[in-house]
Amino acid sequence: xxxxxxxxxxxxxxxxxxxxxxxxxxxxxxxxxxxxxxxxxxxxxxxxxxxxxxxxxxxxxxxxxxxxxxxxxxxxxxxxxxxxxxxxxxxxxxxxxxxxxxxxxxxxxxxxxxxxxxxxxxxxxxxxxxxxxxxxxxxxxxxxxxxxxx
Amino acid sequence: xxxxxxxxxxxxxxxxxxxxxxxxxxxxxxxxxxxxxxxxxxxxxxxxxxxxxxxxxxxxxxxxxxxxxxxxxxxxxxxxxxxxxxxxxxxxxxxxxxxxxxxxxxxxxxxxxxxxxxxxxxxxxxxxxxxxxxxxxxxxxxxxxxxxxx
DNA sequence: CGGCATCCACACGGATACTG
DNA sequence: CAGTATCCGTGTGGATGCCG
Numbered sequence: 001x002x003x004x005x006x007x008x009x010x011x012x013x014x015x016x017x018x019x020x021x022x023x024x025x026x027x028x029x030x031x032x033x034x035x036x037x038x039x040x041x042x043x044x045x046x047x048x049x050x051x052x053x054x055x056x057x058x059x060x061x062x063x064x065x066x067x068x069x070x071x072x073x074x075x076x077x078x079x080x081x082x083x084x085x086x087x088x089x090x091x092x093x094x095x096x097x098x099x100x101x102x103x104x105x106x107x108x109x110x111x112x113x114x115x116x117x118x119x120x121x122x123x124x125x126x127x128x129x130x131x132x133x134x135x136x137x138x139x140x141x142x143x144x145x146x147x148x149x150x
Numbered sequence: 151x152x153x154x155x156x157x158x159x160x161x162x163x164x165x166x167x168x169x170x171x172x173x174x175x176x177x178x179x180x181x182x183x184x185x186x187x188x189x190x191x192x193x194x195x196x197x198x199x200x201x202x203x204x205x206x207x208x209x210x211x212x213x214x215x216x217x218x219x220x221x222x223x224x225x226x227x228x229x230x231x232x233x234x235x236x237x238x239x240x241x242x243x244x245x246x247x248x249x250x251x252x253x254x255x256x257x258x259x260x261x262x263x264x265x266x267x268x269x270x271x272x273x274x275x276x277x278x279x280x281x282x283x284x285x286x287x288x289x290x291x292x293x294x295x296x297x298x299x300x
Numbered sequence: 301c302g303g304c305a306t307c308c309a310c311a312c313g314g315a316t317a318c319t320g
Numbered sequence: 321c322a323g324t325a326t327c328c329g330t331g332t333g334g335a336t337g338c339c340g
Contacts, residue, residue, distance in 0.1 A: 040205075040206045040209065040225075040277075041276075041277040041280040041281050042205040042206050042209050042273055042276060042277055042280065043202075043203065043205065043206050044280050044283070045205075045276045045277065045279060045280030045283070046200060046202075046205055046276075048280070048283065048287070050196055050200045052193075052196075052312085052313080053193070055192040055193065055195075055196055056190065056192050056193050059192050067321085067322090068321075068322055068323075069321065069322070072322095078313095079313070079314055079315080080322080080323070081313070081314075081315090081323095081324090082312095082313065082314085084322085084323065084324085085313090092287070093287045094287070100322095103321095104321095105320095105321045105322080106320085106321055106322065106323095107321065107322080108321080108322060108323085118279060118282075119279060121275060121279075122272055122275040122276050122279050123192055125271060125272035125275055126191075126192060126195045126196075126272050127191040127192055127195065129195060129268065129269060129271070129272055130191040130192065130194050130195030130198070131191050132268075133194070133195070133198065202332080202333080217301085217302090218301075218302055218303075219301065219302070222302095228333095228334095229333070229334055229335075230302080230303075231303095231304090231333070231334075231335090232332090232333065232334085234302085234303065234304080235333085250302090253301090254301090255301040255302080255340095256301055256302065256303095256340085257301065257302080258301080258302060258303085301340100302339105302340095303338105303339085303340095304337105304338085304339085305336100305337085305338080305339100306335100306336085306337085306338105307334105307335085307336085307337105308333100308334095308335095309332100309333095309334090309335105310331100310332085310333095310334100311330100311331085311332080311333100312329105312330085312331075312332085313328100313329095313330090313331095314327105314328095314329090314330100315326100315327090315328095315329105316325100316326085316327085317324100317325085317326085317327105318323105318324080318325075318326100319322100319323085319324075319325095320321100320322095320323095320324105
């Protein structure tokens with residue numbers, strides 16, 4: 001009978017791994033201890049860099065500051081709206097900085113912060129892993145149907 | 151005029167460290183070279199393990215087979231529907247296996263495959279990174295409003 | 301127990317137009 | 321150039337019920 005599991009915890013004090021468990025009382029009812037009180041670290045991390053395009057954006061900034069439209073150009077498939085949205089989010093989280101250059105016409109530069117760079121390691125790993133994936137199992141990026149508006 | 155992007159192409163031949171560049175021709179028009187091959191790997195990877203709860207599920211299977219309901223219990227916050235859905239997806243992608251045990255009542259065991267394990271590496275990295283994040287910037291998991299139905 | 305079916309509220313995100 | 325505003329189809333995913 002399976003009644004003992006380990007899974008992710010938020011407290012990293014003892015690091016190693018506090019073990020979350022599913023226990024069974026005499027009556028057979030189960031309770032979880034130290035479950036993912038909050039969404040797991042995994043989930044929480046995903047909320048930060050797992051947004052659509054978020055990873056790509058961050059990734060594109062790794063080689064230096066990039067201007068808005070260039071960024072949009074690089075990430076083919078993402079609308080300006082999305083780029084803006086995600087950039088704002090990343091900015092609010094301190095992963096990138098936004099700097100308006102005093103030129104005409106205006107130009108805005110986005111740059112990854114030191115903090116943002118700490119995420120690149122993981123992204124690199126993800127990239128390597130992804131590239132080893134058989135193409136068939138990648139869920140096709142479906143084209144949304146047009147809104148029908150002129 | 152937007153008419154030339156290379157993105158999400160699945161050719162992974164040259165990969166290595168292709169730098170995406172935005173070039174400008176004499177007339178000031180810009181073109182992108184080697185745009186998304188690399189970054190899109192990020193996006194593609196996200197499509198596979200970036201789904202809601204997907205990472206958590208995989209993560210929770212790392213220590214051994216787990217039964218459906220126990221899995222659901224562990225991942226507090228996810229509905230059975232989601233768990234099922236994601237499990238099916240993971241199964242179709244060969245990251246987990248599903249095995250119906252011959253017991254009464256039925257019990258079903260999910261187990262991570264060797265292939266699935268290859269993803270644990272960066273999930274671990276993600277976990278470490280996430281745990282270092284200040285709690286404030288984690289987008290709260292908003293509670294959906296009830297459907298109003300009885 | 302381990303689901304599937306249904307219903308439905310949103311949130312997401314593309315398209316488009318407009319602005320300084 | 322670098323957005324903002326708006327409109328709206330569509331996907332996502334929680335809630336609930338039923339079933340073998």
